[in-house]
Amino acid sequence: MSDDATISVLGPVEAEEGVEALRRSSQLALLVAWSVSEPHRAGEVALVPPGTVATLGRGDGIDGAPRVAFVRQRPGVNEATGPLGGLGLSRDQLRVTATGAAVAIERLGRKPVTLRGTEVDRCSLRPGDVLDVRGQLLLMCVRRPSQLPARRRFPLEACGVFGEPDALGMIGESESAWKLREDLAFAAQAEQHVLLHGESGTGKELAAQALHQLSRRRAQPLVARNAATLPPGLVDAELFGHARNYPNPGMPDRSGLIGEANGGVLFLDEIAELPLDLQSHLLRVLDARGEYQRLGDATARRSDFLLVGATNRDVASLKPDLLARFALRVDVPPLRTRPEDIPFFVRNVLARAARRSPALVERFVSTVDGVSQVRVATRLVAQLLSRSFDANVRELEALLWRAIAASRGEAVDALDEPQAPSFEARPGEVSAESIRAALIEQEGNMTRAAVALGMPSRFALYRLMKKLGLEVRDADD
Numbered sequence: 001m002s003d004d005a006t007i008s009v010l011g012p013v014e015a016e017e018g019v020e021a022l023r024r025s026s027q028l029a030l031l032v033a034w035s036v037s038e039p040h041r042a043g044e045v046a047l048v049p050p051g052t053v054a055t056l057g058r059g060d061g062i063d064g065a066p067r068v069a070f071v072r073q074r075p076g077v078n079e080a081t082g083p084l085g086g087l088g089l090s091r092d093q094l095r096v097t098a099t100g101a102a103v104a105i106e107r108l109g110r111k112p113v114t115l116r117g118t119e120v121d122r123c124s125l126r127p128g129d130v131l132d133v134r135g136q137l138l139l140m141c142v143r144r145p146s147q148l149p150a151r152r153r154f155p156l157e158a159c160g161v162f163g164e165p166d167a168l169g170m171i172g173e174s175e176s177a178w179k180l181r182e183d184l185a186f187a188a189q190a191e192q193h194v195l196l197h198g199e200s201g202t203g204k205e206l207a208a209q210a211l212h213q214l215s216r217r218r219a220q221p222l223v224a225r226n227a228a229t230l231p232p233g234l235v236d237a238e239l240f241g242h243a244r245n246y247p248n249p250g251m252p253d254r255s256g257l258i259g260e261a262n263g264g265v266l267f268l269d270e271i272a273e274l275p276l277d278l279q280s281h282l283l284r285v286l287d288a289r290g291e292y293q294r295l296g297d298a299t300a301r302r303s304d305f306l307l308v309g310a311t312n313r314d315v316a317s318l319k320p321d322l323l324a325r326f327a328l329r330v331d332v333p334p335l336r337t338r339p340e341d342i343p344f345f346v347r348n349v350l351a352r353a354a355r356r357s358p359a360l361v362e363r364f365v366s367t368v369d370g371v372s373q374v375r376v377a378t379r380l381v382a383q384l385l386s387r388s389f390d391a392n393v394r395e396l397e398a399l400l401w402r403a404i405a406a407s408r409g410e411a412v413d414a415l416d417e418p419q420a421p422s423f424e425a426r427p428g429e430v431s432a433e434s435i436r437a438a439l440i441e442q443e444g445n446m447t448r449a450a451v452a453l454g455m456p457s458r459f460a461l462y463r464l465m466k467k468l469g470l471e472v473r474d475a476d477d
Helices: 019-024 175-190 204-214 232-240 256-260 276-282 320-325 339-356 358-364 378-385 392-406 432-441 446-452 458-467 472-476
Strands: 007-009 027-035 045-047 053-056 071-074 077-080 094-098 103-107 113-115 122-125 130-133 137-144 194-197 222-226 265-269 306-311 328-331 365-368 371-374
Touching: 027 094, 027 339, 027 378, 045 071, 045 137, 113 122, 122 446, 130 378, 137 339, 137 378, 175 204, 175 328, 194 204, 204 222, 204 265, 204 306, 222 256, 232 256, 232 276, 256 265, 276 320, 339 358, 339 371, 339 378, 339 392, 358 365, 358 392, 378 392, 432 446, 432 458, 446 458
Parallel strands: 194 306, 194 328, 222 265, 265 306
Antiparallel strands: 007 328, 027 045, 027 137, 053 094, 071 077, 094 103, 103 122, 113 130, 130 137, 365 371
């Protein structure tokens, strides 16, 4: 599955001009993954194109040097948000230098800085690296386009407030999140059957609800059913219904799911769980005329409905004739491909927990300027950013509830469990070129180079260099 949400062309659809050009123009950026004193700043980014040399810290600084500028990226707009605040930062905390392949960080202030649990004075950040400034500010290195593609079909009134769920309940400010919104808006206007494809827990049902609300059928019913719960012997009765007194006298008239969805949308979750022979029962009704026949009826009926199917299985598990009826396919991205949205999910899940279970969460809640926020330790967010989330948002919610239960202080804190595997266990993610660059940057110091590469020790770096056929003298090449 693609890392980004995409509309897959199973029939002719309008091309998405400019998206690839914007992706090619992406650059390194520092994303505010969490701020203890300014939780509303989560998700803001500072674009750091090659050649950038700037200072990051609290307020306007003291030496007149160029400052790292943060913005809120939304489609077609970069909204400047001003300097960071919070007493937990020095005025001149970090010097930021971008080389194109990495962002070099030098500590200027007295506040300690840690990368992967190791205190550092200098390091290089690559996409995915997370830097913690004194447990007050968490910065994540990401790649972002200079500007997100302009909004084309997703309605302005549905966009909502930055970082909060939009009017349709969807969360995220990443490029993937906005691409998903645009894809759903396109599919809603296309009046074609749609297949939602995505891993378990990615929010396919929410996407189906959003598609319905974005369509001209929003005032008509959204009929939803998990296809895996359809009894094999009763599929036709469940889908198409039956006439009065069929199959036994006294049986009431039944319209079936397809009759109930007339004029609206039928959402069949886990549609690939239908056996292949039963999938064929849907073929005729999904053609243009929408014809079907209830059990016990002598004449055919018609239903004007759109089918939205969803599956987490390979689309090849669908009967080819049924797959061909889905003119559009929307891929719903997994959480691990959009880590910059994790802080928003954290904030939303904890806010809901505070509303629904105040007795369990109230000791973590503080109110500033009339706004209530759940206090969160930066190391919890860092821990979540290190996970792959096989079960996606469901797994994230479960982990946050475990963190609430286990936390003993005034903030929801990290769980006491093993961290994600280090680069030592994933050597393919560190290239020979990256090692040479780190050694040159750190003037041959193996310990500092290991830290810059996110490795646990210089010995891990030695072992990886041996695997890659490198010697220390290669740093002078």
